[in-house]
Amino acid sequence: MASPLYTLSIILTTVCYFVTPTLSTSRKALDHHMRAQTGFRVELKNPDSGTNFTKFERIQRAIKRGKHRLNALAATMASSDTSNVQAPVSVGDGEFLMTLAIGTPPVSYSAIMDTGSDLTWTQCKPCDRCFDQPTPLFDPKKSSSYSKLSCSSDLCMQLPAYECEDGCQYMYSYGDDSSTAGALATETFTFGSVSVPNIGFGCGEDNEGSGFNQSAGLVGLGRGPLSLVSQLDEPRFSYCLLPLGETSKTGVLLMGSFANNLTNVKHHGAIKTTPLVQSLSEPSFYYATLKGISVGDTRLPIDQSTFTLNDDGSGGVIIDSGTTVTYLEESAYELLRDELVSQINLPEADDSTSGLDLCFKPPSSDASILVPNLIFHFDGADLSLQSDNYLVGDANQNLCLAMDSSFGMSIFGNIQQQNFLVLYDLEKEKLSFIPTKCSEL
Numbered sequence: 001m002a003s004p005l006y007t008l009s010i011i012l013t014t015v016c017y018f019v020t021p022t023l024s025t026s027r028k029a030l031d032h033h034m035r036a037q038t039g040f041r042v043e044l045k046n047p048d049s050g051t052n053f054t055k056f057e058r059i060q061r062a063i064k065r066g067k068h069r070l071n072a073l074a075a076t077m078a079s080s081d082t083s084n085v086q087a088p089v090s091v092g093d094g095e096f097l098m099t100l101a102i103g104t105p106p107v108s109y110s111a112i113m114d115t116g117s118d119l120t121w122t123q124c125k126p127c128d129r130c131f132d133q134p135t136p137l138f139d140p141k142k143s144s145s146y147s148k149l150s151c152s153s154d155l156c157m158q159l160p161a162y163e164c165e166d167g168c169q170y171m172y173s174y175g176d177d178s179s180t181a182g183a184l185a186t187e188t189f190t191f192g193s194v195s196v197p198n199i200g201f202g203c204g205e206d207n208e209g210s211g212f213n214q215s216a217g218l219v220g221l222g223r224g225p226l227s228l229v230s231q232l233d234e235p236r237f238s239y240c241l242l243p244l245g246e247t248s249k250t251g252v253l254l255m256g257s258f259a260n261n262l263t264n265v266k267h268h269g270a271i272k273t274t275p276l277v278q279s280l281s282e283p284s285f286y287y288a289t290l291k292g293i294s295v296g297d298t299r300l301p302i303d304q305s306t307f308t309l310n311d312d313g314s315g316g317v318i319i320d321s322g323t324t325v326t327y328l329e330e331s332a333y334e335l336l337r338d339e340l341v342s343q344i345n346l347p348e349a350d351d352s353t354s355g356l357d358l359c360f361k362p363p364s365s366d367a368s369i370l371v372p373n374l375i376f377h378f379d380g381a382d383l384s385l386q387s388d389n390y391l392v393g394d395a396n397q398n399l400c401l402a403m404d405s406s407f408g409m410s411i412f413g414n415i416q417q418q419n420f421l422v423l424y425d426l427e428k429e430k431l432s433f434i435p436t437k438c439s440e441l
Helices: 055-080 154-158 330-343
Strands: 040-045 097-102 107-114 121-123 162-164 168-174 179-191 194-208 217-220 236-240 251-255 272-277 290-295 317-319 326-329 374-378 381-385 391-393 399-401 403-406 410-412 420-425 430-435
Touching: 040 179, 055 391, 154 168, 272 381, 290 330, 326 330, 330 403
Parallel strands: 107 217, 121 194, 317 410, 326 403
Antiparallel strands: 040 097, 040 251, 097 107, 097 179, 121 217, 162 168, 168 179, 179 194, 236 251, 236 420, 272 430, 290 374, 326 410, 374 381, 391 399, 420 430
């Protein structure tokens, strides 16, 4: 069945990977880092919020960052197949920033929220090489709660690459040749009004690359033992992402007790829940099993093996907060593309400024058009996406599909997650999509 009429007051929607050791330690193994469960709420903003970019320019920039991240993910996958890798290869930049504070007294800064990596880090003084950031560098000498970790510490031994020189020294490189290196330490982190002591983090003294300069570092929310989620021993967290056009408001990250309390969440449709799947070779990523895709009432003839997660880490569908659009294995994407061209009664555009593969010309009049819902058939959850979760506008008033093709893996991007409260339950190994107006949370 077609979705409600979609008029051409074009709806604008848009809005690092870390290779852990082959034998990954579970969150329960780091017993001395366990603490009383902590809940907090942190606002999220797009890195282009507060700028003079137009909506169309923000879309272009977000899509460009998403392609950059896809390439970094591909480099990550390739590195896991190579026995001669000298340092871990991670994803890098992301799409949403969170504000937090570090140290005693607390110093506020913005960091990239990343569900695809584990290590939390920020740039620190003295800095041999640092990228430009919007806030002053953190000075550990001015904090009474800063403490370096030794090479014998549990967290240090969870690093995929480190050296022992004046404590534990970490090294990370990224798929775009960006990198960070410095001291692994513990500090008090403050999220809103909640302060949490003894969080392990990287105090980066040698950092380079363009992927981070909208922030002062990164907060890793991946599945590995180094991540903030694991260190807090919080099995549940959620986020709600706003469309890019809503620049006057912010999204939200909810941790622990804040994620547990859904009584005040006004959801606008059925909650869809699917099992989380973990890859032994890519243990930081959150995977879900995708069984197929429908365009309206038409189920696409996608081979069942297309989205299978393989033992070597290839394949599968990654649920990622940092990739802008959804990327599908090429064979599945081509079937989706052809069916949309067949069902949407508009000519294809060849003058799009979006950087996306498929765009439609607007009708010559103000007539409304019918567009189908897309249904992603996850294991046990048929997630229906209306037009504003898969079509974006460009500067020429074209309608563009916020999806593209990939090879070797698929990624469910953040445009498709906007205005859903996305709940990760690591105790029950479940992922839930709750249709929500994120601006009302």
